[in-house]
Amino acid sequence: MKKLLSFVFLLILASCSSYNSIADFYEAHKNDNQVTAFRVPQFMFSLVRSISPEMNSIIGDTKDLRYMQFPSATDTQSQFLNNQMNSFTGNSFIEIYRKNDHLKRNVISVREKRDVIKEILVYKNDNINGSFLYFKGNFDPVQVRKMAANNEFESFSQSLLPQMLNTNVPPTE
Structure with a gap:
């Protein structure tokens, strides 16, 4: 009986734990009420490049x-x-920018491999809306730092949302 109770307790604890990655969090919450979520498919990167x-x-x-x-x-x-965002970035990301104001947050974190930035996570929470912008690829650290310093990720987020919502992609059958 003790083993069964221990197992049930561990199962409940595991189901309540935080998500391990942005992908897990995205999949778990993309259908939540009042959530706007999108993942840019490869063919649409040309639209995003034109910003x-x-x-x-x-x-x-x-x-x-x-x-x-x-x-x-x-x-x-x-x-x-x-x-949630703190748990994603925990030990594997390096914060290159953070601004805290009570519960409001602006954070830019990166994950590096040698001389290349592999992932960028831009998180903003203004106590009205929270958002994250996530990039995965190979990025120049100098360019990323410059964009963070000039607040270009914020402008990109603000222009990306209308661009993605105004695309007329035919439905798949």
Whole structure:
């Protein structure tokens, strides 16, 4: 009986634990109420490249691009999202920018392999909406740092959403 109770407790604990990756979080929450989520397919990268010359240079080596925006109007929602993003970036990402204001957050984190940035995670939570922008590919660290310093990821996020929502992609059959 003790073994059974221990197993059930571990099962419940595991189901309540945080997600291990952005992909897991994205898949788990993309169908939630009031969530805007998209993953850019390879054929649409040409549209994203046209936003600006800087984006063209960074998107050129992108293999995966995801965006998610979710409600964050309560302290509980904000804290949950902040904790999730902290758990993703924990030990494997390096923060290159962070601004905290109570529960509001602006964070840019990267994952490196040698001299190349492999992943970029841009997280913003303003206590109204939370969002993340995720890039996976091979990126120039100098270009990424410059974009972070000039707040270009924020402008990119703001221009990406309308671009993606206004595309007329025929439905698949």
